[in-house]
Amino acid sequence: MKYIEEFQNPELARRLLDDIHTTATRPWALMEVCGGQTHSIIRHGIDQLLPEQVELIHGPGCPVCVTPLEVIDKALEIASRPGVIFCSFGDMLRVPGSGRDLFQVKSEGADVRVVYSPLDALRIAQQNPDRDVVFFGIGFETTAPPNAMTVYQARKLKIRNFSMLVSHVLVPPAIEAIMTSPDCRVQAFLAAGHVCSVMGISEYPPLADRFKVPIVVTGFEPLDILEGVRRAVRQLERGEHTVENAYPRAVRPEGNPAAQTMLQDVFEVTDRAWRGIGVIPHSGWKLSDRYRDYDAEHRFAVGAITTQEPAACRSGEVLQGLLKPHQCEAFGTTCxxxxxxxxxxxxxxGACAAYYLYRRLGTPTSSTTAPRETTPVA
Structure with a gap:
């Protein structure tokens, strides 16, 4: 498959690793923003092949992970209502709310359905005019355009029994929140390529200048990530802090103007709570006043629901890069x-799921020289 096998080439990975080992002379801490990058890093053992001076910190870029507990509880409340068909992507069904999840609500008789596109939920609304159909719209900038298009289409087609529970979050404010934290150790970022394919890279130079951190837009295959690390380490060693696009096959500097126009029409920026982190100002989207009738939170009057995170779960520290999953007392035991x-x-x-799936149950190992007997590819 084009752009998959080519970016898992062991010999090219070895060359990149040799370059990184040669370049890194001091300790550096890099944060990969996206959870998809985290899984690729852990799956292919990239963090274990890097020199010990280079540490990869796992960031908050998992849309399911950062959806706040109160939004999950709002989803559970709406899904439990008579006459509601609640539609969601499958990865949200097992996310715990306050005591239960959408699977449990479904087992109790609620009509909860897995869909593969928000437009699937809109079609369900057309097929069930006597039911209220709600789509659970979460994610970063990557998933926002199809969600915006679906609400736009619902209004255009005058489908009144459709609404969306929105919990969209934005990457640049999260980077700012991380960098202004007193416990921050991050010295460079690997930015999420799919987010930049939508939004472009114009929001990142002010962050790089303000916090003096390199930001490298990176893809998700092993060579993508290694190239991102190589560029970030080179900048750090030289004392530079610029934005580089290491994912040009998918990311244009201007992003996707058509998608951005749709987003500006349907959404407006709002303060947003991030699970385990708290409220980050101007870090999310909500439906604009023009589309208020399609806002499930407004339609079902669940805006007053508030919750408290369980004390036993330290996912907030994991999402901020302050804790590796295996360092949590509950990891692999009660969790x-x-x-x-x-x-x-x-x-x-999720970072915890990656560590559990790929059996990272103890402290990751690294070496000062690139090992020749293994490669960071599946």
Whole structure:
């Protein structure tokens, strides 16, 4: 498959690793923003092949993981209402709310359905005019355009029995929140390529200048990540802090203007709570006043629901890069994929799930020289 096998080439990976080992002379801490990058790093053992001076910190870029507990509880409340068909992507069904999840609500008789596109939920609304159909719209900038298009289409087609529970979050404010934390150790970022394919890279130079950190837009295959690390380490060693696009096959500097126009029409920026982190100002989207009739939170009057994170779950520290999953006392014992305490153990992009799936149950190892007997590819 084009752009998959080519970016898992062991010999090219070895060359990149040799370059990184030669370049790194001091300790550097890099954060990969996206959970998809985290899974690729752990799956291919990239962090274990890097020199010991280079540490990869796992960031908050898992959309399921950062969806706040109160939004999950709002989803559970709406899904439990008579006459509601609640539609969601499958990865949200096992995310724990306050005592239960959408699977349990479904088992209790609620009509909860897995869909593969928000437009699937819109078609269900057309087929069931006597039912209220709600789509659970979460994610970063990557998944926002199809959600915006679906609400736009619902309004255009005058489909009145459709609404969306929105919990969209934005990457640049999260980077700012991380960098202004007193416990921050991050010295460079690997930015999420799919987010930049939508939004472009114009929001990142001010962050790089303000915090003096390199930001490298990176893809998700092993060579993508290694090239991102190589560029970030080179900048750090030289004392530079610029934005580089290491994912040009998918990311244009301007992003996707058509998608951005749709987003500006349907959404407006709002303060947003991040699970385990708290409220980050101007870090999310909500439906604009023009589309208020399609806002499920408004339609079902669940805006007043508030919750408190369970004390036993330390996913907030994991999402901020302050804790590796295996350093949590509950990891692999009272918290497992079958019985998760938090979303980071459930999501297909969650750091805790990655560590559990790929058996990272102890402290990761690294070496000062690139080992020749292994390669960071599957």
């Amino acid at each position: 497992t994929p079958r019985n998760p305490l938090g979303a980071t153990m459930v999501s297909s992009e």
